[in-house]
Amino acid sequence: MRLYDNLDSGNCYKVRLLLAQLGREYEVVEVDTDKGGTRTPEFLAINPNGRVPVLETDDGVYLAESNAILWYLAERTEFLPNSAIGRAQVLQWMLFEQYSHEPYVAVARYITRHLPPDHPRRAELPERRKQGRAAFGVMETHLQSRRFFVDDTYSLADIALYAYSHVADQGGFDLAPFPAVSRWLERVAAQPGYITMTARPG
């Protein structure tokens, strides 16, 4: 397998973390997203939506969308529940992550870290941070009585939500008002096979 990857992308880190925990070997192609690496004709032939990560499977199929890649890799493993309702709840949280969390928590971090201090998109930060705090509030409520998001067991839902939550401070978020989220972040980091965001395979 080959992963079209970017080391600073939480969406890519989700896939690297799961691959490490599954003990799978793979090649990495680092894509320089800041320099237009996802907008070249060659990359757009791989993913017409122009985003990393993309997984090239052993059969040569290019699969995009981080959470779809997680699902492909984790079917019939301990990282997905056995029950239909459990699998649907994992998906519910992965879709929450992409719709109500990532556009605020990850994009605030992107603007903060990757755009110059005078960039006009910095005007978006107050609203992005407000919506991001709302997402952490939903997570806090859920985690007050639970160790992990679904079935009290570590799953893809935790991997998907951990990736950008654990570096939210880099986007100007303070997680002190969300103690259940903070304790959950520690539980995820204590899982077998855990790797940090900047760890490379091999």
Place this chain on the structure above:
Amino acid sequence: MRLYDNLDSGNCYKVRLLLAQLGREYEVVEVDTDKGGTRTPEFLAINPNGRVPVLETDDGVYLAESNAILWYLAERTEFLPNSAIGRAQVLQWMLFEQYSHEPYVAVARYITRHLPPDHPRRAELPERRKQGRAAFGVMETHLQSRRFFVDDTYSLADIALYAYSHVADQGGFDLAPFPAVSRWLERVAAQPGYITMTARPG
């Protein structure tokens, strides 16, 4: 089963369309999203993220996120592929829908239809429409050589992308530059058991 629903929501229509095509019976609870119906304490107890649709299963579990509900209802039916890569590709397109399509195509429609003519959010429309056209461009490229999104067979991917695409004109989109998308819309509307967006069960 009971569906917390809103007749004008494409996300809710996805679920109604699949339920009709599966021949499943269910109760409807209409939620007035324009009048804060998703922000009451009673509704937030059902979905802390404050959005419709929510499916209450026969076991009394509340499941949120339209595409997670579709998945729950369609596992082991003809609406999902048999292969792991096929299922992952359906998810890829459902995640594309929620991240790269719905925030532009659906939100432009919402602003156009539900907010007053002098509302400040109308300033968002040019950018929302630009990004929505980009999403239709990705779909057009994919559909130029295909009848449906995955495995050339009607699936959840088509349902998820159809819901807001087929009413994009209500958000100020012109699909004339996307003829393959337009032909695909007609193919979806010709599927057995198809119902329109304003059709109610039973």
